[in-house]
Amino acid sequence: MNQKSQVQTPLTTIVSLxxxxxxxxxxxxxxxxxxxxxxxxxxxxxKVKIVEVGPRDGLQNEKTIVPAEVKICLIDMLSEAGLPVIxxxxxxxxxxxxxxxxxxxxxxGISKKPGVNxxxxxxxxxxxxAAVKAGATEVAIFGAASELFSKKNINCSVEESxxxxxxxxxxxxxQGVAVRGxxxxxxxxxxxxxxxxxxxxxxxxxxxxxxxxxxxxxxTTGVGTPGGMIEMLEAVKHEVPVEALAVHCHDTxxxxxxxxxxxxxxxxSVVDSSVAGLGGCPYAQGASGNVATxxxxxxxxxxxxxxxxxxxxxxxxxAFICQSLNRRTSSKVAQAACKL
Amino acid sequence: MxxxxxxxxxxxxHEALAQEHPWLLRWLVDEKSAAICDFxxAVKVVEVGPRDGLQNEKEMVPTGVKIQLIDMLSETGLPVIxxxxxxxxxxxxxxxxxxxxxxxxxLAPHVRxxxxxxxxxxxxAAVDAGATEVAVFGSASxxxxxxxxxxxxxxxxxxxxxxxxxAxxAHIPVRGxxxxxxxxxxxxxxxxxxxxxxxxxxxxxxxxxxxxxxTTGVGTPGSMASMLxxxxKEVPTNALAVHCHDTxxxxxxxxxxxxxxxxSVVDSSVAGLGGCPFAKGATGNVSTxxxxxxxxxxxxxTGVNLSKVIHAxxxxxxxxxxxxxxxxxxxxx
Numbered sequence: 001m002n003q004k005s006q007v008q009t010p011l012t013t014i015v016s017l018x019x020x021x022x023x024x025x026x027x028x029x030x031x032x033x034x035x036x037x038x039x040x041x042x043x044x045x046x047k048v049k050i051v052e053v054g055p056r057d058g059l060q061n062e063k064t065i066v067p068a069e070v071k072i073c074l075i076d077m078l079s080e081a082g083l084p085v086i087x088x089x090x091x092x093x094x095x096x097x098x099x100x101x102x103x104x105x106x107x108x109g110i111s112k113k114p115g116v117n118x119x120x121x122x123x124x125x126x127x128x129x130a131a132v133k134a135g136a137t138e139v140a141i142f143g144a145a146s147e148l149f150s151k152k153n154i155n156c157s158v159e160e161s162x163x164x165x166x167x168x169x170x171x172x173x174x175q176g177v178a179v180r181g182x183x184x185x186x187x188x189x190x191x192x193x194x195x196x197x198x199x200x201x202x203x204x205x206x207x208x209x210x211x212x213x214x215x216x217x218x219x220t221t222g223v224g225t226p227g228g229m230i231e232m233l234e235a236v237k238h239e240v241p242v243e244a245l246a247v248h249c250h251d252t253x254x255x256x257x258x259x260x261x262x263x264x265x266x267x268x269s270v271v272d273s274s275v276a277g278l279g280g281c282p283y284a285q286g287a288s289g290n291v292a293t294x295x296x297x298x299x300x301x302x303x304x305x306x307x308x309x310x311x312x313x314x315x316x317x318x319a320f321i322c323q324s325l326n327r328r329t330s331s332k333v334a335q336a337a338c339k340l
Numbered sequence: 341m342x343x344x345x346x347x348x349x350x351x352x353x354h355e356a357l358a359q360e361h362p363w364l365l366r367w368l369v370d371e372k373s374a375a376i377c378d379f380x381x382a383v384k385v386v387e388v389g390p391r392d393g394l395q396n397e398k399e400m401v402p403t404g405v406k407i408q409l410i411d412m413l414s415e416t417g418l419p420v421i422x423x424x425x426x427x428x429x430x431x432x433x434x435x436x437x438x439x440x441x442x443x444x445x446x447l448a449p450h451v452r453x454x455x456x457x458x459x460x461x462x463x464x465a466a467v468d469a470g471a472t473e474v475a476v477f478g479s480a481s482x483x484x485x486x487x488x489x490x491x492x493x494x495x496x497x498x499x500x501x502x503x504x505x506x507a508x509x510a511h512i513p514v515r516g517x518x519x520x521x522x523x524x525x526x527x528x529x530x531x532x533x534x535x536x537x538x539x540x541x542x543x544x545x546x547x548x549x550x551x552x553x554x555t556t557g558v559g560t561p562g563s564m565a566s567m568l569x570x571x572x573k574e575v576p577t578n579a580l581a582v583h584c585h586d587t588x589x590x591x592x593x594x595x596x597x598x599x600x601x602x603x604s605v606v607d608s609s610v611a612g613l614g615g616c617p618f619a620k621g622a623t624g625n626v627s628t629x630x631x632x633x634x635x636x637x638x639x640x641x642t643g644v645n646l647s648k649v650i651h652a653x654x655x656x657x658x659x660x661x662x663x664x665x666x667x668x669x670x671x672x673x
Contacts, residue, residue, distance in 0.1 A: 222671075225637020226596055230377055254630040254667035255637070257593040261561055265376045281671075288667060295589040302560025302590070332589030332623060336557070336616070 045269035047306045049085065050293060051216070051246060052078055054321070055106075056087040056121060058278025058290055060099050062325055068102040070324045072109040077317035078275060079113040082309045083293075087140065088118040091127035107134040119180055123154060128168045128177075138178040141165045143207055145200040146189035149220070153184075162206050169210040181207030182248065186217040186232055187224030197235035205239040214244050216272055219259065222252025222281060222289070226262040233266045246270035249291050251330075252281045256291035257299055264305075271296055276318035277330025292331030294318060380604035382641040384419055385628060386551070386581060389656070390441075391422040391456060393613025393625055395434050397660060403437040405659045407444040412652035413610065414448040417643040418628075422475070423453040426462035439469040454515055458489060463503050467510060474507055475515040476500045478542055480535040481524035484555070488519070497541060504546040516542030517583065521552040522559035522567055525618040532570035540574035549579050551607055554594065556618055557587025561597040568601050581605035584626050586665070587616045591626035592634055599640075606631055611653035612665025627666035629653060 055075050059066055071089070078086050088110060094101035103120070112118060119138040122128040131139055143161055144150040150158045165181075172179045185192075186200045204215045217236065219229075229247075236245060247263040247270075249256040260271055277292030297309050315334050322329045329335060390410050394401055406424075413421050423445060429436030442455060454473040457463040466474055478496060479485040485493050500516075507514045520527075521535045539550045552571060554564070564582075571580065582598040582605070584591040595606055612627030632644050650669050657664045664670060 225634050227377070227638040252667065252671055253633055254592060254627070255634055257589060258596045258634060261593045261596055262376055288670070292589070298588055299560050299590055299593060303562040332586065335623070336587045 051085040051272045052083040054275035058274040061279035081313035090121035091131040140180040146185040148191035181212030184220045187219040197232045201235040216246040218248035222250030242267040248272035251291045294331040294333040386420040389610035393609040396614035416648040425456035426466040442469040481520040483526040516547030516550040522554045532567040536570040551581040553583035557585030577602040583607035629666040629668040
């Protein structure tokens with residue numbers, strides 16, 4: 001597309017040339033502002049906050065029902081490992097998620113380490129109220145970027161779900177409870193297939209606007225690859241400040257660490273993961289799900305990024321829960337360190 | 341399209357512009373993404389399953405199965421398939437049938453079938469068996485070199501010099517490998533400068549390509565980048581390849597950072613064949629299926645048909661009576 005260059009001032013020229021942001025304009029900008037192009041490189045954050053979702057997202061997807069004491073012990077071990085945020089349980093109806101039936105017992109039983117947050121899932125106002133009663137000081141709400149997924153997962157449209165969440169967010173604000181938002185299916189939907197980055201950005205924006213301090217973008221089926229991650233994050237970053245974003249990658253296709261790496265390069269500094277890679281993918285029999293916290297921490301430490309996590313203690317927690325579940329760890333770091 | 345006056349870049353700082361014009365901030369965000377998106381258009385995948393993969397499998401694989409595996413891989417579009425190793429069967433019994441394998445496979449046009457040749461004896465045997473490309477294995481660690489091929493790095497280079505010289509005369513291209521490019525199972529961390537030195541020597545001796553191997557899989561994108569930064573100063577980027585092990589789950593992230601640094605040749609093994617001999621129960625080679633899945637998602641051309649690779653992986657896993665290490669293949673089952 002050709003641009004007429006009516007040069008009144010140099011600045012006007014650049015402005016008019018660049019407004020369309022077509023490739024020729026971008027190239028011109030790169031040439032005339034090399035210092036900008038150089039600084040736009042792949043710098044990584046100094047610190048990354050790890051949000052441990054094993055006790056909730058992980059266990060929720062495990063077939064074996066885990067006794068409350070085991071869950072409490074796991075969470076306490078994770079607290080000792082230095083994780084700053086540990087998703088403790090979910091105040092969802094036990095009819096839907098039997099694994100989380102002991103939500104109140106777990107919430108009341110854990111030793112809350114000072115400085116550590118223990119968010120809990122609250123799908124609706126009822127769950128929120130029960131959570132607060134049980135001592136929760138932070139809650140999480142789960143939106144979706146796919147209509148079909150929303151319908152199948154929580155039996156309502158995306159818009160209806162956002163309205164439910166508005167209620168929860170409002171009540172949380174009144175009671176001084178922090179709210180974290182999740183968007184699922186950000187890189188693909190098990191029913192719809194491809195998901196438009198614009199849709200993800202829209203949902204993230206709504207959650208942020210209603211008061212969520214952080215939005216976690218979930219690649220629910222693990223189909224995403226770094227290219228899709230970059231494209232999606234580009235769209236979302238235009239609507240929500242990058243400091244308020246997190247990524248929640250599934251490793252079903254082995255892409256999680258690569259996806260997390262590009263997310264870090266894009267300025268993301270909060271990563272969700274699950275100890276021992278707990279939590280299979282409910283949409284694919286035999287396939288893995290959540291990325292393993294041990295593998296994420298190993299990569300971050302190798303990159304010189306601070307996490308505050310003690311990898312050895314983390315692996316102990318992983319070994320403990322795998323033994324309780326009578327299953328093998330999904331973490332490669334744990335497998336490599338295994339002396340069996 | 342008119343030219344922006346040269347005066348522009350002298351009299352305007354981008355910070356001032358960004359303040360006055362929000363569109364520039366938007367462009368900066370996109371520019372950041374563009375820098376991260378700087379991937380090669382095409383990547384050559386070097387399939388090492390039949391050699392590096394099987395060599396590390398406990399189960400002895402019959403010659404017929406090896407040949408069938410390679411023939412299946414030849415149908416997938418993989419441009420390079422490392423067929424076997426002309427190493428003494430005393431050391432590597434799995435590769436005892438090297439001549440039979442090389443003679444038995446159907447050589448597909450447009451596919452190359454390099455074979456390992458650790459010494460002149462192996463080289464001659466390879467040529468006799470019809471090899472048209474060979475590979476030599478260097479090391480960036482003295483201890484590893486001693487334990488692996490029973491000589492020092494310097495002595496190994498004397499051997500390689502002979503092989504490469506003979507190969508040159510016979511118009512046979514030679515690929516070089518540098519093992520322990522990030523760390524050594526005995527020495528621990530390996531200095532990037534040492535890796536660069538060994539890579540440079542292999543290249544200068546005449547290797548057309550040098551594959552940098554994270555032998556123990558301990559590398560992360562951080563250590564990978566540090567090593568590559570050093571090596572690309574000594575060897576042209578287009579003559580380099582990465583050979584990542586997934587023992588600590590870091591392989592795809594390491595491959596990704598290598599791609600961002602301009603590397604466009606990646607070694608991998610179908611079904612992630614080949615355990616890590618240095619860590620019991622741990623995985624080894626990164627699986628071709630997972631690599632190709634990532635490259636496809638990035639829009640990078642490989643010429644490889646993923647379903648056919650998965651199919652070949654299923655075949656060899658059945659023959660080995662083991663489950664695949666590829667997550668893509670697991671999902672496919």
